[in-house]
Amino acid sequence: MIDAAPVAGILDIVAGVLLIGGALLSLAAAIGLLRFPDALSRLHAATKPQILGLVLVVLALALSLRSWTSLLLLIPVVVLQMLTAPISAHMVGRAGYRTGDFDAATLVADELADDVADAGRSDLPGASEPPRGTP
Amino acid sequence: MTDPVAARGAADMTEADARAAERARVPLKQKAPLLLALVLLWMMLWGSVTPLTVLTGLVVALIVTQALYLPPVVLSGRFNAWWMLVFLARFLGDLVVASFEVAWLAVRPRGVPRSAVIRVDLTTRSDFVLTGTALAVSLVPGSVVLEVDRPNSVLYVHALGVDSAERVERTRAHVLDYERRLLRAIGSREEWEAVR
Numbered sequence: 641m642i643d644a645a646p647v648a649g650i651l652d653i654v655a656g657v658l659l660i661g662g663a664l665l666s667l668a669a670a671i672g673l674l675r676f677p678d679a680l681s682r683l684h685a686a687t688k689p690q691i692l693g694l695v696l697v698v699l700a701l702a703l704s705l706r707s708w709t710s711l712l713l714l715i716p717v718v719v720l721q722m723l724t725a726p727i728s729a730h731m732v733g734r735a736g737y738r739t740g741d742f743d744a745a746t747l748v749a750d751e752l753a754d755d756v757a758d759a760g761r762s763d764l765p766g767a768s769e770p771p772r773g774t775p
Numbered sequence: 776m777t778d779p780v781a782a783r784g785a786a787d788m789t790e791a792d793a794r795a796a797e798r799a800r801v802p803l804k805q806k807a808p809l810l811l812a813l814v815l816l817w818m819m820l821w822g823s824v825t826p827l828t829v830l831t832g833l834v835v836a837l838i839v840t841q842a843l844y845l846p847p848v849v850l851s852g853r854f855n856a857w858w859m860l861v862f863l864a865r866f867l868g869d870l871v872v873a874s875f876e877v878a879w880l881a882v883r884p885r886g887v888p889r890s891a892v893i894r895v896d897l898t899t900r901s902d903f904v905l906t907g908t909a910l911a912v913s914l915v916p917g918s919v920v921l922e923v924d925r926p927n928s929v930l931y932v933h934a935l936g937v938d939s940a941e942r943v944e945r946t947r948a949h950v951l952d953y954e955r956r957l958l959r960a961i962g963s964r965e966e967w968e969a970v971r
Contacts (some may be wrong), residue, residue, distance in 0.1 A: 665878055672881030676935075680921075681890055684935045685881055688916030692874035709822040716819050726913030726920070733921045733933055737892075746887070749943050751894035752922060752931040 648706075655700040662696035665689045678743040679736035687729040694721055809848075810836045848903055851963035859960040869915045877916040880936050891937040892921060895950045897928040899958060899966050905930075907961070908954045918946065 672685025698714045705711075736742055737752070744750065810833070817832030818824050880888045899905055905928055909920045912932060922931040934946045958967045 665874060668878030668881045672877065675881060675887055677887050680919075680933050681888070681935055684877060684917060684919060684933075687919070688914075689874045689878045689881070691914060691916075692870055695870075712819045712822055716816055722914055723910075726910050729913055729919045730909075730921070733919050737921050737933075746889050748889050748891040748937050748939065750892045752892045755894060755931075 651703045651706070655704040658696045658700035658703070662690075662693040662700065665693035665696070669693065677746050679741040680733060681742075681746065683729055683732045683736065686732075687725050691721060691725055694718065806840060806847075809840060813839060846902075849901070850903060851901060851961060851966075853961065853963060853967075855960050858956070862956045862960045865956060866911055866915070873916040877935060880917075888936040889938045890933060890935045891943050891946070893932045893934055893937075893943055893947055893950075895930045895932055895947050897930060897951070897954050898970050899928055899954060899962065901962065901966065904954065904957055904962055904966070907957050908950070911953050911957070912950050918950070 666689070669685050669689040672689070673682050676682045676685055695718055698718055702711050702714050813836035814829065814832035817835055818828050821828045897905060897908060899908075902925070905923070905925065909923060909930055912930070913919050917935045919933050920930050921933045923929070924931075930950065932946065932950055934943075937943055937946060955970045958970055962970075
């Protein structure tokens, strides 16, 4: 614990700024969720900006709590979030792509569709699924 | 465990047998880093380092690694701490910049962004480097790995805010750059020599 009042004051101000930054990023993520056109674009908003948002909020907590035990609790929060968020994003993206839940008109290029067409789909795990919407 | 998606073929059965055999052969030395990490996590969650938490942590770690078996992670045996730090610093920088880029794409008045699905052929044959690259690429806002072709080390990346062929190439180069940086830190010597 730090007793010096000025240092504590500065740390609290920094923590406040970080908290607001994290909150704004999470807000941007929510707005993106509403505004982006399809599932694949939306999952970027749903999984990404708030990772930094969470990091900022956790940093703010560490700065304002200023104790080792809370710091040791906060590190796994960030690490586990960073390990799991890409996996959930991948699963949503994969499912979204395979079920055709995206707007092909917004894609500049779709090199996966090209490869799937080349492979004739027959040897792919998704072969038995109904074909996705044609671009 | 049963697989509800599809009836498994004979090929998968032999694969399962091979995996069971592999499981028996995993030496303790290879499992040690994972066990250590799990014990550390356990102590962090309890917020204390006492003989009791170390012991219970070890027991829980052993149970978890035995009951929820995962394929052994094959490391290259090379680890360069400095280049790992450079990789992490670069990754954090990208995370900050890209977070604000995606946030701006979300709130900017001028319409919604276009995107692309991009095929990236990685050079590595290491599962660990492939996973690390996919993880880093997926964490940086604006790109997510849609499909992985593990035998050929191909990632299919969905990238947000890509509106031209030039941006497609830039994103591809970006992913390859991540692989290169990761190989420099943890890749085997041959694979790092191949991309440097």
